[in-house]
Amino acid sequence: MNPIEHFGKYLMLLGRTISRPEKFSMYWKECFRQMNEIGLGSLVLISVIAMFIGAVTAVQFAYQLQDSFIPQYYIGFIVRDTVIIEMAPTLSGLVLCGKVGSSIATELGTMRISEQIDALEIMGVNTASYLVLPKIIAAIFIVPFLTIIAAALGIGGGMLATIATGIAPDTYIRGLHSWFVPFNVTLMLVKSVVFAFIITSIACYKGYYASGGALEIGKASTSAVVVASIAVIASDYFIAELLL
C-alpha cells in the first residue's frame, strides 16, 4: 500500500469513529481508563525528562554567556521561552510517541490478532468508535496538562541547574519575569492538542489494521512510533509557521 492509500484508509478510520455511541456511559468509562493510562502512566517519565531538559538548556546557555556582555538573567528568559515554545510540547510529544504510541498500537494490534476486535464487532459494537475515539479524546484532554507540568518542571530544572553553576536564583527569576508573552502558552497548548491527536490517531490506525502474528504487532508498534514522531515534528514546523 502506498502512502496515499494509507492516508485515505486513516481518514476513513477517523470517519468511522464519529458515530453515536452504543452507550455513553461505556465510552466515558473507557475515556477515563485511557486518561489514567496516558496521563498517570507517562507522568513520571515526562517529569524526569522535562527537568533534565530544562537543566541542560540552562547549563548550555550559561556556558554560552561566559565572558560575554549579555546579562546572566537572560538564562531564565531563554529557558522559559525555549521550554514553553518548543521543549515542553515537542519533547513531551516525542516521548509520548514512544510510550503511548507504541502501547496503543500494541494493544489494538494484539486485540486484532487475538480476535478481540472481531468479538466486539459480532456483539454489534462499532469498534472504530469504541476503541479509537476514547483514546483520542483522553489524549486531547490529558496531554495539555502533561505539557504544562513538563513546562513547569523544565523551568524548575533550569533553575536548579543555574543555582548549581553558582548563579543566584533571583537572577534566574528576574529572567523568568522578563518579556513574558502570554501567547507562547497558547502556542504550547495548541501544539500539545495537535500532537495528542496525531500520536493517538496514528497509533490507533497502525494497531487497528495490524494483521498476522507477534512479528507484525512489533512492526505495527515500531511503525506507529516512527510515523507519529515524523508527523509531530512536521506539524510542529507548520504550527510555528502558521501561528508565529
Added chain:
Amino acid sequence: MIEIKEVRKSFGDKEVLRGVSTVMEPGKANLVIGKSGSGKTVFLKCMVGLFEVTSGSVVYDGRDFSRMSKKERTKIRTEIGMLFQGGALFDSMTVEENIMFPLNMFTNMTSGEKQKRVDFCLDRVDLKGVNDRYPSETSGGMQKRIGIARAIVLNPKYLFCDEPNSGLDPRTSILIDELLSDITKEYKMTTIINTHDMNSVMEMGDKVIFLHFGEKEWEGTNKEILNSGNDELNDFIFASKFLKELRKGVQGSYGKDLAGG
C-alpha cells in the same frame, strides 16, 4: 434458521468459497467440517458478517443479512453469540467484566440484574468463583467456557463456534461438546460449529456440512456420515493409516458376517 444461498467469497484472484448453499437448522447443532484451508473459517465469518460475501446471500429467519444496512446488522448482531477459537476474551477485563460487557453495552439492566445474569451464565458453564480472575489466570478449557458464557449472556438465537475444541485435551473437549449440545437444545438455538474433531461430529452432529476446497461436498447427519460413500469425506474422516486399516478390517468382518462367514 439460517439459509445460505450460493455464497461465494474471493480474496483478490483466489476464490475461497465457491457457491455454498445450505440451511442451518434451528434447535440443532450444525457442524461444518473440512480440512485446513477448506474455507470453514471464511464461511463462518461470511455468515456473521466479519467478511462481506462476494455474491450470494445469508438469510437469518427471512432477513437477508448480506443486504442489510449497518443499523439493521447491529440489531441482528445482538441475536448472535460467538465463541472464537482462542476465546477472544478481553485481556484488560476480569472474567466477570468480560461476561457483563454485552449487558453493559446493550441493556438497561440494573447492576443487581446484571450480576444475577453473569452468575447464572457462569454457573451454566460450570465455572464458579472465577469472577475476579483475569483471562490470563485461567486455563484453555476455562477460557472456552468463559467464552461460551459471554456468548450466551444476551440469550442469542444463533450461536457460532469456531473450533471450540482446538488445543484442548480429549476429556475437556467432550465436556465442551456436551455443554454446547445441552445449551443448543435448552435454548433452541441455531448453533453452527466449525470443527476438525470427529468426536464432536459423532456426538453432536445433528447436521454435518463437509466443505472441500470451498465447495459443499456433502451434507447429512452424524448417523449417515460413516456410510456416505463420498471418497473425499471418507479420506477426511479416516485420515490416519490406522483408521484406514481399521475401517477395512471392520468392513471386511462386517462383510463376512453378512455372508455368514
